[in-house]
Structure formats: structure tokens, C-alpha cells
Amino acid sequence: MTDVLLATAQVNVLAADGTYKTMRALIDQGSQTSIISENAAQQLGIPRQRCKGVIFGIGAKENTCKGVITITVASLHNDFTMNTDVFIMRNLIKKLPNQSFSKPSWQYLDNIQLADPDFNRSRPVDLLLGADVYSQIMLHGIIKQDQSQPIAQQTQLGWILCGNIKSYYCNVILNNYDDIQKFWEIEDLTDKNNNQSTEDLYCIQQYQTETKRQPDGRYVVRLPMKPDADEKLGESKSKAIAQFYQLEKKLCKNNQIAIGYKQFMNEYFNLGHMKISHNNQEIECFLPHHCVVRSESTTTAIRVVFNGSAKTATGLSVNDLMYSGPNLQHDLLSVIIKWRQYKIGYVADAEKMYRQILINEDDQRYQKIIWRDSPNKPLQEFQLTTVTYGTKAAPFLALMTMQQLAKDEAHRYPEAAKALQNNLYKDDSTTRRPKTHV
Template identity: 45%
Template sequence: MPKLVNSLPHATFAAKKYPHLQHIQLADPDYNISNKIDILLDAKIYAEIIMSGLIKGTKQQPIAQQTRLGWILSGPVTTFNSHVLINGVEDIANYWEVEEIASETTPMTQQELFCEELYTKTTKRLPDGRYEVRLPMKTDFEEHLGHSKARAVAKFKQLQSRLMKDSTLRQSYGQFIHEYIDLGHMRKCTEQKEPMCYLSHHGVQKLDSLTTKLRVVFNASSKTSTGNSLNDLMESGPKLQQDIQSLLLRWRTYRYVYSADCEKMYRCILDPEQ
């Protein structure tokens, strides 16, 4: 490789005379002077040259490790920063691809653009303040959506059996169904129109919850007779949440951060002394 990294460290700094390092021979006595890299060693070679000697100083002082090439320094220090700048090393690109931060401005695919245009054209607000949103179904989804009534009825009978054994669950489930009707979230189906998909549902209890002790889940991932579910035949649209990598990196730039989930304040410990 013609060039691996720029000079290391990035800039020359004044070396500090640490008492615990005065009697040893460093592998690089001029470690504080910015210079080019002489040789790149594989991790296997490092395992062969490492020795048992280890010298530690106080906090914020480097640790000296003995090797067959001399003593090397490592550890947290506040005296200087060494920045490795990588340039033109396509041959070892796989080493940093894992660390690459995804761009937040990635162009949308045709399917994602379809979802955006669909929501823009069809979403409307009703007189009662609620929003009406059209499902982003895939092209020719009718041909791939199979029959689902038999499986949904079987699941409903299982649910009935469970409700008959638990009066508390039965009462909570009934309240949920009536609330859904009162809010206008569902109504009785009076016409048979194809294609039609029957969604099974079940309840998830969390008795220690301070708000909702019962959550009813509608299973749109249940397969129909063709092997496709309702979810399979809908476009997913663009990702709305932020990239986790960029979110975590931005999190670390602040001393105090808030988490909306648990309503607690967390402090990012960036100072090694704390």
C-alpha cells in the first residue's frame, strides 16, 4: 500500500516527563513528534511480540507495556490527542465499513416515494378532528391476498375459550370492544366485498401497569391461504425514526440528556476522572 495514514500523531506536542517512564527504553522515544508510520503489524504479530512487563502510573498517565521491540505507551491522557486520518486505502475498506455512519439524506426508493405521494394526496382530516389515512397497498395486491376467514375464526374460538376461563380478562376485553365501537374505530360489516381480509386479535395483559392493563393486538402478519399476509402486501414507506448510530453520537456531545421513555435525566460520563 503506497499510503496508509497521515503522520501520527496529527501534530507534534511537548512530551511530559512521567516518573514511572524514566528508566525504560521506549519502542518510539520520539512518540510526541509527528511522523509517518514505519510499519503496520498484524494482530497476530502483536500477540507474538507482547511481553509480561507492565508499568502503571497515576490517573491520567499512560501505561507502559513491554514488547520485544521496546516499551509501548497506551491509556487515557489529557496531554495530547492522536488522530488517525485514513486516506486512499481501498484495500482495507472492510475494516471501517462497520463503523461507517449511514447518511440521513439517503434518496428514497420508488416504493417510498409512492407512500409519500399517497399520504399527501389521500390523507384528510374529518369534521370530528380525526384523520383518515389510506393504506399503501402494493400493485395488484388483490391477486396475492388469499382467504383468511377460516384461520381468523379458529383464532377467535381460541380467544373465546380463554375468555371463558378468566372473568377479569373477559370483562376488560368487552370494555375494549365497546370502547372501539363508541369511538367509531370499527363497525359491523354489512356487505361482502372482495378482496377481504379477516384480522385475528388477542389480548396482552400487564396487570402492574398504571394506565392500560390490557392491550388488544390485531395480527396483520397472519398468513392467508396464498402465504401472504396483509402486511406483506403493503409498502412500508420511508424510515421515519432517526438512524441509531448518528443518534448515539449526537447523544454524547451533550453533558445532560433526557429520555422520553422513562422520564429520567441521564448524564453522559465523558470525564474519565468521574
Template identity: 35%
Template sequence: MPVTTNSSAALPSDLDLPGPSRISDTTNVLASVISKPTSVLLSTAKVQILDRYGNYQTVRVLFDNCSQVNIITEKCANRLGLTRRNLSLSIHGLDHMSSAATKAVTCTIRPQSQPNPTFVFEAAVLSKICNDMPCTNISSSSWRHIYPLNLADPEFNVPGAVDLLLGAEIFPQILCGTSGRLVGEPDQPIALNTVFGWILSGKYKSQNPQINCFINTLDTSLESVLKSFWQLEEVPKKITMSADDSLCEKIFSESHSRNTTGRYVVALPFKGTEPIFSDTRSIALRRLYSLEQRLRRNPSLYEEYSNFMNEYIHSGHMEVVENCIPDSNTNTYYIPHHCVLKPESTTTKLRVVYDASSKSQENISLNDTLLVGPKLQQDIAAILLNFRIHAYVFTADIRQMYRQILISPGHQDYQRILWRVSPGEPIQDFRLCTVTYGITSSPFLAIRTLIQLANDEGARFPRAAEVLKK
């Protein structure tokens, strides 16, 4: 774990310097008084690491022979596409600092200049190892003993990110014998020969001295392992709602209703007064022309898209706007639309998606004016824990879940779209009558309606109500 301290900090008076100071029965730290403006250079190297596709990429390594664990940054692991496995590890540093590692990857590294030797090891994944190394640019022009050397990190003196920390497991294996050691003038780092090239380590003169300490130890005690286990098994606590979430809940509670068929009718939860948009129709019209050009290049896709829209109309989920005046400035918003293909789906291979984030001339969209609402979905951890209760389970899907819920007639004109079955027909204005994909409040409205259904019908169907809620 990195710790940055000022070199002028006083050491405790009871230390018997310059000899080693015993911290505990298992850990020794060598402490020394720093009276000159110096910093300590830590060893870095550029190495090649194998990614998931069999290619080698260059990463920057920091060597720490006091660390009991190898560490890779999350950013580097993502870039390499390395497969992660679950891990429960507590990493401890100086002054009781600790970090929890929950993922690990297998790494394979080799020198940049040759294919061998290779090293395979496990590394814990953390968000960050340390700040850029070194802290500032270093002037090394007077370090004559390093000039002829093939340095493992030619840019050792330029601040740069560290991707990988290699600990005591790897460090002894990279050294090239006892003769691979060059010492320069006092207050100049020592060069050590390794399979990756020469690495530099030690004190150097600095006008802005800082020290970075790395001592990573593993906590594998039974108490620590059990604590991590129960933390993983614990169901997440309920989060308190924000002011916006409370307002969204209030709007739903006060405005929802059920029609004569039993369907729920809900209002769009606007942040304030109902907005007025100017000329969103022209934007939707341009997007429709662009969509038609794409569909004409793929007749089968055009047919699927038309079938989807026709089914929308025949289900009563979309209706024609009668006596539409295109240029009128009313409480309307036209939503551009496009399709998303999922060939692997067994139910809906094509879905029309509505872009309610399309900006108007005022540079606002419908989504900008709506409340998102609180997260009502059950946490996946709680759902997985429920699977342990029963010997047999099954899953089911609510068909066209969003479209089972009607939008209040006073808000349906905020869900207008443009459509025609073929380019030879006139363009028609439609309004979407149900909760719609692509509108930011739709997930809240859909799940909140399910909860409301469970509340309203719980007395008649108690077991079904429990399923809907949990």
C-alpha cells in the first residue's frame, strides 16, 4: 500500500538507529534518518504481458520485494481482457491501512526484447496501485554508471502510471546473479541486472523529497475469511430515497388509477410544470427519413419493422393523431425511433427503441424533464439467495410488460412518433398510449405498477402478491 511522507518528518526517539527497528514478530522495517534533500527511486520496468487473445502488450511494472501479493490495476486488467476469478483477500499496509481484493487474474509476462523467460503468476485486482512513478521528473545526467546499460525502463525518470506490482514471489527470480550490480556516486541509485534489463533503486538528490513505502501483507486468518464470507452473504441494506425519488413516488401515488378493464393508468413524473417543446417534429422527421434509407437496404428488416409497428397499432398501444396540426406549439414531443436486433432471442428478435433523449431547439429532451424514480428492482444478491430456499424453481416473463400499462391521456402527446408503412404512403402522426422503452421514467413506472398490483390484489391473491414483491 503506498504511503507518501515528507523526508523531514521526525522519527520516534526510542528507535535504536541506524539498525533495524522491530515492528512486530513477523514484520521488520529498516528505518533511517534522512537529513539531506533526497528521495528514494523505486525500481520499474517495461515488460510484455499476454492478453486474452494471445497477443503481448507492454505494461509498466513496479518491483516491491516487501510485498506478499502481486497486484494489477483494474484498468490494465480490463484492457487485457483477462478472465477474473472470485477472491476474498485483505491486503494490509502501514499504520493499519487495508484494502479488500475481490477479484484475481492469471498473468503471463516476459521481457520486451526476447521470448524467454516467462513468468506465470496470480495477481489481485485493485482500482489503483500508487500515484505516478516517480513523483516528479528526475535529472539523471550525472549518473554516469547507468549510461551503457540496457535499462528495463528507459523512462524511469519520467512520471508515469504503474500497471502491475510484482512482489517477493517474483522478485528473486528476475535477478541475474551476484555480479549484476553497479554502484555510482553517493546519493545515486544502484543498478541491478535482471532478465528484463537493468533496474534502478536507491537514494538520489531531490529538491522535493518524497518517500513511497510499500509493505503489503495478506490477512488469511480464519476470522478474516469468515468476516469476508458473511459480508458477501449479507443482503444489501435498503437505501434511503432522495428528494427527487420521494417526489416521483408522490406523483405516482396521487395520479395512478385503473380503468374499467383493470389496466393501470399512470402519469409521466415531470420534475416541475409540464414542459413545452418547440418543433421536435422536424427532428423526428429527419430521423425517419434516415431510418427508411437503412430499412430499404434490407427488405427483410423493413418487413420486420413494419410488422412490429402494425402489431403496436392493432394492440391499441399506438393510435393515429386525428386532425394533427404539425406546426402547432402545444405540449407535445415527437420521439425519434430505431430498431435493436437480437437474433439470439427466442421471443423478440427485433425491438423498436424510442429516443426520448433527442434534444429540442431549446437543447432539452423529454428525458431531461422527467424524474428517474427510485430503484425498485430487487437486488440480484437477494434474488440469488432466494434460489437456495427451494429444491425447484422456474422463471417467467411478463409479456410486453411496459405496454400493459397506459399513460394518462393528458400526457400521451409527449409520446408522439412519425411512421408510414412504405415510402409511397403519407407520413402519419401517432401517439404512444403505453409506458414506452427509452423514456427514463419507464422502469420505475413499470415496476412500481407491479408493486401497486400486489398491494391492491394482495387480499385476493396473497401468494401471487408475495411473488411480485419479492
């Protein structure tokens, strides 16, 4: 197959402390600006100037500029140096080349000094040097072979290579038949209950034996924690506090999101979905949180998500120490097909489905958070009292509860129970009017 090799060079860049850092640069004569990655800029430690603009790439994709610095670039092979302004971006491009390949035995490269001797190794790029730099570094030498080999151009940084290369990849695939079988079992539309693991059966048994229903109709469930969860769960409060401070800084910079975030959290508290935590348990887990902005949503534009996958001091998260439970989700295709068999159909949504289900008081210690609605107030500890977005078992607990609700209320609402048992997808139920009314 044929790949395109882009011109790269290794250069020395002068840091603020007077030392030189060797970095990898892409020479791009089609770029109007020169750019440096945020990581490389931090290595140099050069004071940056503010830059409020955006940088547009292919397809008019814009990237926010993180500032601009002036750097000194020096050749590794001679006394050439030059100064240039570079804009700072979080990321530049993917690794070049896309894949590493064996270095070809091109004879015309034997007697020249390459700007990037390891051009064949897929590695990150720290700098993108634009057309203004290209015009300063180019010399007269050029070597061109046939169409299957790149051209070599002489520059102050060494000889750069660009153009077509023929590469041959030999892919050896070792199939694990157990994994393949598991894949097809997941994708199969047969009855999920026939292939439940020991862990899945444990989750179902725990739910059936320990779930309670309150007089107001709400269910109280247990989190399906692994037997050694308390032993392996590490300290998490300090990390949650540090991440909250970062969140608070971002909210202070965006008043609109800050208002929506506070409204969401106030509603959470007023509905009893979280409460102030007065007990300092020996084993507890604090969940960092952030918001997801959904401008297209007609109900909740800002949703706060709690990160159950955040690692504790032991390197394990609460999700790592929690069973996920069996997959109770109906196949969407079969749900839609059944729905379209009838003349009249309708859709219902279970509002705040997760948050309608309470977590047993003993398990709320696994989902504690840090929060305050103003930097002028002290930090407070809260514990989430309901099934929580971002925890591993949340989908299982929610769907299992919907099934339990259908069973418990089938004698009163037989048609609604059938809809929940057979036509529920996530928190949406698609159903139809009974045949007798059509």
C-alpha cells in the first residue's frame, strides 16, 4: 500500500532556563502560522502573551489559542538559529507517521544528514513550523528518485523527506474464541436470562431479598458491591476537594453555566435526592462531579454527572468495586417493531427515573460529594440518596426496579405492566392502544 510521508525534523529549542530541549517539528509550507503544543510550551517555561483568537484548520474547524510565545530554534547539525512566534494549542496533530515501519534501504539517503533520522517511527509532534519558517530554512539541494520514494530537500535543519512511500504491513490476528463467543452472545437477541453469570445471579438475588418498598410506593435498593469493596476502597476526599476547586473556578468564569449548575444542585437537595452528611464513616467514597451541557434539550439544559470511575488512593474506583448487574435492556429494534404493529401508538417517559429510586442508608456512604453554592461559604459534605448517574450498577438497578414495579402493580394496571415489561427502552416506554379499541 502507499502512504504519504510528511516532512519532520528534530530541532533544539531554547528554554527559559537557558537549556535546549530537543523537539520534533513538522515542516508545513501550507500553514500560515507556526504552532506549539501546550505540553511543549510548558516544558520550555517561556512566559506567554495572551491570545484571544482562534486558529482555523481544514474544514474550518476552529481551535482556541492558549497564548503566544517567541522561541529560538537551533539546528542540531550546524550553527543555524532563528526566532519565530508560535501559537499555543492544546493538541497539534496525531502521531507521525500513522504507523511505524521498517526503515527502507534507500541508497540516496546514505550520504546525507537527515533532519529526522527516525522518520519511520510513529511519534508525537511538538511543533508545527509554517510557511514563513519554511522559506528561511530551505537550501538548494534536492534529490528525487521514482514515484514510490519520497523526495529529499536540503534545509538548515538537515535533509527533510516528504512524498509517497510504499509500505507493506503483515497483520497476524490471534482470535480468542471465548471473546468471539461472548461478542455474539451480547449481540444475540435471544433470552438474556439463559446465560447469566454468577455475578449477575448474585445481583438479582440481592435485589430480590434486600429491596424494600416504602408506603409512598418508592423502592429502596442496595448497591451490589463486591465482597472485598471496603478493604480495597482508598481515600478519595482530598481528590474530590481538589477537583471541586477546579470546577468552581470554571463556574466563576461562566455565569450562565454557574446559574444552571446551582439550580440543578438546589433541586437535587430540595427533592431529597441528596442530603447533608453528618457522619464521618471510616469507609466512604467521594465522587467528583461536573456538568454536561445539552443546549438542544427541552427539559434539562445542564445535567450534573457524578464520576463513579474516579480512582481512589488505592487506584481503584467505586465502580471497580461494584458489580454492574445483568443487561436487562430490551433490544431497540424489537421494541420499535412491536410498537409499529398497531394503528395507534404512543410514547411515555419516566421522569428522573434513576432519582425516583432510593439507595439504602447504609450504602449512601459510597456516593458522597463535596459542594457549596458560593466560594464565600465553607465546603460541605453531602451524600446522594438515590440511584446516581455515573455509577456502574445504575442501569441495572433502574431497569430491575421498573420490572419490579410492573410485577407489583400488574393486578391494578395490567396494560401498563405489560408496557413496562415488554416495551421499555432506557426510560422510554413505547406502547399502543389495545386491539379492542382499534
